[in-house]
Every structure is written in structure tokens, then in C-alpha cells.
Amino acid sequence: MRSVCVYCASSHACHPDYHNVARQLGAILATQGYSIIYGGGGAGSMGALADGAIANGGKITGVLPRFMQDLEWGHQGLSELRIVEDMRVRKHIMLSECQGLVALPGGSGTLEELLEAITLKRLGLYTHAIVIVNTKRFFDPLIDDLRLTLLARNRYRPATS
Numbered sequence: 001m002r003s004v005c006v007y008c009a010s011s012h013a014c015h016p017d018y019h020n021v022a023r024q025l026g027a028i029l030a031t032q033g034y035s036i037i038y039g040g041g042g043a044g045s046m047g048a049l050a051d052g053a054i055a056n057g058g059k060i061t062g063v064l065p066r067f068m069q070d071l072e073w074g075h076q077g078l079s080e081l082r083i084v085e086d087m088r089v090r091k092h093i094m095l096s097e098c099q100g101l102v103a104l105p106g107g108s109g110t111l112e113e114l115l116e117a118i119t120l121k122r123l124g125l126y127t128h129a130i131v132i133v134n135t136k137r138f139f140d141p142l143i144d145d146l147r148l149t150l151l152a153r154n155r156y157r158p159a160t161s
Contacts, residue, residue, distance in 0.1 A: 005098035009106035030058025040064035042075035
């Protein structure tokens with residue numbers, strides 16, 4: 001089965017459209033036969049993503065650090081919930097077990113995960129697609145910064161002979 005990793009937020013403190021898009025993404029991926037691997041949370045966009053997938057018969061795996069499990073942050077209805085030691089292990093498992101990545105709006109953790117994945121892709125260590133869902137133009141500043149970085153890199157590339 002093809003697997004997609006989804007990065008998203010666990011907070012309720014955002015526009016409701018973010019949760020609606022997450023729920024829709026979970027439903028779409030499930031109905032298209034993709035399994036989902038994500039951070040394992042039960043709240044915010046994480047919970048909405050999982051609920052959308054579950055409601056449509058999808059397989060969804062959560063990867064949750066032990067300290068988050070201790071705080072009872074895990075979604076209770078997942079196909080599988082893996083408890084890992086820390087965030088570093090969580091990120092490695094999520095990215096290494098997928099054949100594509102989708103980033104939804106989120107906080108600093110989501111941005112950190114996305115930028116690491118983009119870096120690994122630029123280095124040729126992650127070869128699958130990375131899709132950014134730009135709900136309500138959330139990612140516009142990041143996309144602009146990435147474009148400027150690419151332009152500057154290309155402008156100052158040493159000449160080859």
C-alpha cells in the first residue's frame with residue numbers, strides 16, 4: 001500500500017478552515033487507497049486528518065513520542081499508534097516509511113519537519129514528492145523565502161570549465 005506522511009498541527013487555536021482541509025485530506029487519501037502516517041495527535045488538524053481518514057475506511061498510523069503519550073495526546077481510533085522515545089525518532093520513522101509528503105499549516109514543529117524534508121530532498125536523500133497545502137495562504141512567506149534562496153544560489157553558482 002502506498003503511504004503518505006502528513007505534517008500538521010495539534011492546536012485548536014487556528015482558523016476552522018485549517019481543520020476542515022485536514023479532514024478533507026484524510027478522506028481523500030483514504031478513498032484513493034493511501035495509508036497515512038502522521039504525528040499521532042487527537043486534537044487540531046491532526047485529529048481532523050485522522051477523523052477524515054477513519055470515517056472513510058482509511059489506514060492511519062500515528063507516531064507519538066512517549067512524553068506526548070504520557071500527556072494523553074494520542075488519537076484513540078487509529079489503525080496503529082506507535083510510541084517512540086523522542087521527536088527525532090518520530091521524524092525519522094514518518095519520513096522513511098512514506099512515498100510522499102504533504103504539509104498542512106501548522107506551528108514551529110510542522111515548519112521544522114517540512115524544512116528538514118526539503119533539505120533532505122535538496123541533498124538527494126529524500127526522493128519522493130513534497131506537497132505544500134497552502135490553505136489561506138499560510139505558507140506564502142515560506143514559499144517566497146525559498147524562491148529567493150534558490151534565485152540567490154543560482155546567481156552565485158561558480159562557473160564550470
